[in-house]
Amino acid sequence: MTLIGSLGIIVFFGLVTLAVKPVGLYLYNVFDGGRTWLDPILVPCERAIYKLGGVDPKREMRWTEYLFAMLAFNLVGFVLLYPVLRLQGALPLNPQHFSGVGAHVAWNTAVSFVTNTNWQAYGGESTLSYLSQMWLTVQQFLSPITGLAMVLAFIRGLTRKNASTLGNFWVDLTRAFLWIALPVAAVAALVLIALGTPQNFAPYTVAHTLQGAKQVLPQGPVASMTSIMQFGDNGGGYFNTNAGYPFETPNSASLMFQLILGFLVPVGLTYYFGKKAGDTRQGWTIFAAMMVLFAFGVFATYWAEAAGNPLVSHVLQHAVPNMTGKETRFGVAGSSLFETSTTAVSWGSTAAANDSFTPIGSLILLFNMMTGEVIIGAWGVGLLGMLAFAILAVFLAGLMVGRTPEYLGKKIQAYEVKMATLAMIVPTFVILGLAAWAVSTNGGLSGIFNPGPQGLSEVLYAFSSGVGNNGSAMGGLNAAAPFYTWTVGFAMLIGRFPMYIPALAIAGSLVKKQSVPPSIGTFPTNSWLFGLLLISTVVIVGALVFFPALALGPLAEQFAMSGGHLFGGVPK
Numbered sequence: 197m198t199l200i201g202s203l204g205i206i207v208f209f210g211l212v213t214l215a216v217k218p219v220g221l222y223l224y225n226v227f228d229g230g231r232t233w234l235d236p237i238l239v240p241c242e243r244a245i246y247k248l249g250g251v252d253p254k255r256e257m258r259w260t261e262y263l264f265a266m267l268a269f270n271l272v273g274f275v276l277l278y279p280v281l282r283l284q285g286a287l288p289l290n291p292q293h294f295s296g297v298g299a300h301v302a303w304n305t306a307v308s309f310v311t312n313t314n315w316q317a318y319g320g321e322s323t324l325s326y327l328s329q330m331w332l333t334v335q336q337f338l339s340p341i342t343g344l345a346m347v348l349a350f351i352r353g354l355t356r357k358n359a360s361t362l363g364n365f366w367v368d369l370t371r372a373f374l375w376i377a378l379p380v381a382a383v384a385a386l387v388l389i390a391l392g393t394p395q396n397f398a399p400y401t402v403a404h405t406l407q408g409a410k411q412v413l414p415q416g417p418v419a420s421m422t423s424i425m426q427f428g429d430n431g432g433g434y435f436n437t438n439a440g441y442p443f444e445t446p447n448s449a450s451l452m453f454q455l456i457l458g459f460l461v462p463v464g465l466t467y468y469f470g471k472k473a474g475d476t477r478q479g480w481t482i483f484a485a486m487m488v489l490f491a492f493g494v495f496a497t498y499w500a501e502a503a504g505n506p507l508v509s510h511v512l513q514h515a516v517p518n519m520t521g522k523e524t525r526f527g528v529a530g531s532s533l534f535e536t537s538t539t540a541v542s543w544g545s546t547a548a549a550n551d552s553f554t555p556i557g558s559l560i561l562l563f564n565m566m567t568g569e570v571i572i573g574a575w576g577v578g579l580l581g582m583l584a585f586a587i588l589a590v591f592l593a594g595l596m597v598g599r600t601p602e603y604l605g606k607k608i609q610a611y612e613v614k615m616a617t618l619a620m621i622v623p624t625f626v627i628l629g630l631a632a633w634a635v636s637t638n639g640g641l642s643g644i645f646n647p648g649p650q651g652l653s654e655v656l657y658a659f660s661s662g663v664g665n666n667g668s669a670m671g672g673l674n675a676a677a678p679f680y681t682w683t684v685g686f687a688m689l690i691g692r693f694p695m696y697i698p699a700l701a702i703a704g705s706l707v708k709k710q711s712v713p714p715s716i717g718t719f720p721t722n723s724w725l726f727g728l729l730l731i732s733t734v735v736i737v738g739a740l741v742f743f744p745a746l747a748l749g750p751l752a753e754q755f756a757m758s759g760g761h762l763f764g765g766v767p768k
Contacts, residue, residue, distance in 0.1 A: 197498055197499055197502040197529075198502075198529065200529075201498065201502075201527065201528065201529025201530075202495075202498075202529070204529055204530070204533075205494055205495070205498070205529060205533050208452065208455065208456075208533065209487070209491065211456060212456065212459045212463055212487075213463075213487075215456070215459070215460055215463060215464065216463045216464060216466065216467050216480075216483060217467050218464075219460050219461065219463065219464025219467070220464040220465070220466065220467025220468040220470075220471060220479065221467070221471070222464070223376075223461075223464055223465065223468040224468050224471045224472070226371055226372075226375045226376065227348060227368065227371060227468075228472070232375060234374075234375060234379060238374045238375060241374055242370055242371065242374055245370050245374075246366075246367075246370070249366065251364070251366045251367070251370075253364060253366075253367045255364060256361035256362070256363055256364050257361055257362060257363065257364055257365060258360060258361055258362070258704065259349070259353070259362050259700040259701065259703055259704030259707075260700075260704070262349055262362050262363070262364075262365050262700060263696060263697065263700050265365040265366065266342060266345065266346070266365055266696065267693060269338075269342070269365075269369070270310050270311075270338075270339075270342060270693070273310045273335055273338055273339075274306050274307065274310045276331075277305075277306045277309060277310065277331060277332075277335055278302055278303065278306040280327065280328055280331045281296070281297040281301075281302040281305055281306060281324075281328055281331075282296045282297060282299070282302050283296055284296050284297065284324065284325045284327060284328045287325065287327050287328075288327060289325055289326040289327035289330070289397065290325035290326065290327060291325075291326070291397075291399040291400075292325065292399070292400060294323060294324065294325050297318070297323065297324070297328075300678045300681040300682060301317050301318055301676060301681055303681065303682070303685055304317050304681035304682070304684060304685040305317070305318065305332075307685040307688050307689055308432075308667065308685070308688055309332050309335040309336065309339065309430075309432075310335060310339060311339065311665050311688045311689060311691070311692035311693070312339035312340055312342070312343060312428075312429070312430060312574060312575075312577075312665050312692070313431070313544065313661070313662065313665040313666065313667045313688045313691075313692070314336070314425070314430045314431040314432030314543075314544055314667040315432070315544070315661060315662060315666075315667040315669070315675075315684060315688065316432045316433075316436075316667070317675040317676040317680070317681050317684075318676065319435075319436035320432075320433060320434050320435055320436055321400075321414035321416075321434065321435050321436060322436070326397055326416050326417060329416060329417065329421060329434060330417060330420075330421075332421070332432075333417070333420060333421045333424060333425075336421070336424045336425055336428055336430040337373060337377050337378070337381070337424055337428065338373075339428070339430065340377065340428035340429060340430060340461075340574065340575040340576075341368075341369055341372035341373050341376070341377055341428075341575070342369070343574055343575040343576035343577045343580075344368070344372045344376075344461070344465075344575045344576040345365055345368040345369050345372060345576070346576050346577070346580060346696055346699065346700070347465060347575075347576030347577070347579050347580045348363060348368050348576070349362040349363055349365075349368070349700060349703055350362075350580050350583060350699055350700070350702070350703045351468075351469055351472050351473075351583075352472075352703065352707065353700075353702065353703025353704060353705075353706045353707040354473070354583070354603070354604050354606065354703070354706055355472045355473050355474070355604065356707045357709070357710055357711050358708065358709075358710050359707045359708065360707065360708060361707070362700070362703055362704065362707060376461070377424065377427070377428060380427055380457075380460075381420075381423045381424040381427050381428070382423075384423035384424075384426070384427055384453075384457055385419045385420045385422075385423040386419075387423075387453060388419040388422055388423055388450065388453070388454075389419045391446055391447065391449060391450040391453070392443075392446030392447065392450065393418050393419040393422060393443060393444060393445075393446060393450065394415055394416070394418050394419065394443055395417055395418060395419040395420060396415055396416065396417070397415075397416065397417065398415045398416075399415065400412050400413060400414050400415055401413040401415060413443075414434075414435065414443070416434065417434075418434045418435075418443055418444060421433075421434050422434060422444055422454070423457070425543075425545065426454040426455075426457045426458050426543065426545065427457040427458065427460065427461075428543075428574075428575065429458050429461075429462065429541055429542055429543035429574035429575055430543060430544075430667075431538065431542075431543040431544025431545045431666065431667035431668065432544060432545065432667050433545055433546075437546075438545045438546045438547065439451065439454065439534065439545050439546060439547035440523045440546065440547050440548060440549075445547065447525070448525065448526060448530065451526055451530060451534065451547060454545075455533070455534060455537055458537065458538075458541050458543050458545075459537070459541060459572065461575050462541060462572050462573055462574065462575065462578050462579065463483060463486075463572065465575075465576065465578075465579045466479040466480070466482045466483035466486070466579060467479045467480070467483070469482065469579060469583075470482075473604050475722055477722035477723075478604070478721060478722045480722075481721065481722050481723065481724075481726060481727045481730075482579065482582055482583075482586070482727075482730075484724075484727050485582070485727045485730045485731050485734075486570070486571055486572050486573075486578070486582065487572075488727075488731055489540075489567075489571045489731060489734065489735075490536070490537075490540050490571050490572055493536045493540060493560045493563070493564055493571065494532065494533055494536045494537075496556065496560050497532040497535065497536050497553075497556075497557045497560045497561070498528065498529055498532040498533070500518075500553075500554045500555075500556035500557045500560075501517060501518045501522075501528045501531070501532050501553065501554060501557050502517050502518075502528050502529075503515060503517075503518075503554075504516045504517050504518040504554070505518060505554065505757065506757065506758060507757065507760065507762065518552070518553070518554055518557075520549075520552040521548050521549030521550075521551065521552025521553070522548050522549075522552075523547055523548055526547055526548075530547070531547055531548035532557070534546070534547040534548065535547065535548055535550060535553070535557075535561060535668075536560060536561065536564065537572075538666075538668055539560075539561045539562075539564035539565050539666060539668060540564045540569075540571040540572045540573075541572045541573065541574060541578070542565075542569035542572075542573050542574040542577065542578065542664060542665060542666050543574060543666075543667070544661065544666045544667025544668040545667075545668070546668050549671055550657070550668060550669065550670045550671065551646075551650075551654065551670040551671035551672045552671075554754070554757075555649075555653075555750040555751070555753040555754035555757060556750070556754055558653055558657070558670065558749075558750045559746060559749075559750040559751065559754075561657070561668075562653065562656060562657055562660060562746065562749075562750065563738060563742070563746070565657075565660040565661060565663075565664040565666050566624075566627070566660050566664075566738050566741075566742045567734050567737075567738045568581045568585075568619075568620065568623060568664065569581060569664045569665065569666060570582040570585060570734060571734075574665070577665065580699055581619075582730070582734075584616045584619050584620070584699065584702070585616075585730060585733050585734050585737075586603060586721065586730055587603055587608055587612055587613065587616045587702070588613065588616050588617070588620075588733055588737075589726070589729050589730045589733045590602065590603045590608055590719060590721060590726075591608055591613050592729070592733065593719040593726075593729060594608070594719070597717055597719065598717075599717045599718075601719070602712065602714075602718055602719075603721060604711070604721070605711030605712055605713070605714070606706050606709045606711060606712075607709060607712065611701075611702075611705055612702050612705060612706065615698035615699075615701050615702045615705075616698070616702065618698045619695055619698040619699060620737065622690065622694065622695065623663045623664070623690065623691055623695065624741050624742070626659070626663050626687055626690050626691070627656070627659045627660050627663050627687070627742075628741075628742075628745060630659045630683050630686075630687055631652075631655050631656050631659050631745065633683070634655045634658075634659075634679070634680075634683070635651075635652060635655060637679075639677070639678070639679035640655070640679055640680075640683075642674070642677065642679075643673055643674035643675075643677040643679060643680055644672075644673060644674075645672050645673065645674065646672045646763075647763050648752075648753065648756075648763030649748060649749050649750065649752040649753040649756070649763065650672065650749075650753055650763060651672070651673075652745075652748055652749040653670065653749035653750050653753070654670045654671070654672045654673040655673065656745055656746075656749055657669065657670040657673075658670070658673055658675065658680060658684055659683075659684065659687050661684075662684040662685075662687030662688045662691060663687045663688070663690060663691035664691060665688060665691050665692050
């Protein structure tokens with residue numbers, strides 16, 4: 197680890213922290229009756245959309261109606277996207293004359309982009325036409341604002357009293373699109389163009405190297421896709437190597453800009469939550485818990501990658517950083533920060549080859565996703581998951597003091613605890629169940645290219661990424677094989693939409709309750725002590741559930757490597 201690398205990470209933490217309050221206040225003005233400087237332009241557009249769609253913006257929905265509207269909206273998105281991928285060979289804006297995408301890959305891709313996962317079982321620049329890439333970009337606007345709408349409804353359930361409704365899904369969706377996703381993505385695209393990212397419809401450029409080799413340089417509407425991809429925490433990318441490709445991320449300034457874009461809405465939502473709760477310390481406590489977990493992951497990964505492989509260091513007689521799979525422009529520090537961010541924030545884009553990380557580095561990336569993507573998390577989803585952990589934490593605190601637990605003045609009873617537990621158990625069962633199926637059947641085993649614990653880690657990573665709607669991959673796994681396109685597609689669906697049911701059920705239950713005044717036995721949820729309890733709950737739940745699987749994967753590989761054994765390689 198170097199001083200410059202560590203300082204760069206600390207500066208990034210500071211920039212993210214500075215963004216929390218202004219972004220949170222902007223979100224509050226957008227969704228709770230404030231005014232913004234965009235209102236004169238966007239309010240008429242908003243009214244036109246409501247009139248065209250037959251939406252009454254004053255009519256609010258119960259949690260079941262809100263859920264149904266969300267599911268119907270995303271079903272339409274899937275139905276429209278799938279045929280575009282299948283029929284792209286007969287559609288315009290296809291200068292490379294790519295044929296239609298196969299059924300199982302088209303299914304996987306359509307599910308992936310509708311669920312905000314953006315897992316890619318294909319090479320973007322070698323598989324998809326400009327029209328297909330642009331249609332994916334449309335979905336990259338729609339899927340994150342769905343998650344944002346969900347957390348808005350959940351927060352209303354926590355903060356409203358004696359009510360029965362959680363807002364209007366169509367209003368939340370429209371305002372999120374017009375005031376947040378569209379303007380920021382447009383400005384971000386212009387910044388990326390200025391930093392060197394291409395934005396055109398030109399045919400691919402053919403170049404010849406000094407050695408006489410032929411090289412094809414992909415072109416296309418890259419900046420517009422990258423801006424919303426990073427800002428909306430969508431992940432994936434226009435190119436197969438994502439942010440590691442020079443056209444997508446031309447320099448370190450572009451890398452840092454994309455990182456900050458991805459953090460803006462998730463961290464701003466924590467302040468918005470505190471503002472809605474009438475106590476901004478509530479939001480800062482959640483933010484602090486998230487950042488402590490994130491900081492530990494970043495520096496643990498940086499330390500592991502900077503230390504490198506002890507077997508290599510032994511041969512060379514000095515410590516050698518693990519540069520395998522790293523983008524040399526960003527180095528170990530930048531790559532560690534980006535990869536930890538992409539698994540903590542749940543946007544899945546990559547700037548390095550995750551498969552080449554050390555076992556400890558891989559363990560951190562895996563654990564970030566296995567927690568349910570609550571360490572920062574994507575638009576709404578991270579905060580929603582962390583609030584579910586908060587409900588579980590106050591339940592544990594209530595057991596300690598012998599009282600009915602409370603959160604924001606609302607009694608947390610058996611129903612809410614059951615729903616919060618259900619939201620945690622189901623994704624865990626899917627990850628471990630599908631991983632067990634993969635390593636015990638010919639279809640799953642045939643897609644594993646690396647022997648030993650590394651192969652298991654790759655399988656665990658694939659299903660954790662799918663269920664967590666992350667979208668990144670370790671590589672070393674044939675993700676385009678039918679077994680994995682179908683099963684990871686199923687994991688993505690389960691990880692997204694069924695998880696909203698218990699969350700909205702909790703909100704629907706809490707919104708009906710009257711707040712009770714705090715008493716001497718009330719456990720304060722706006723203090724460092726609650727933040728510590730929340731961190732412990734996230735870590736302990738994740739460790740209890742996934743430790744056996746991690747012990748057979750990255751931990752076994754780390755101990756073996758320290759003992760001088762390389763799986764598939766030459767022993768010491």
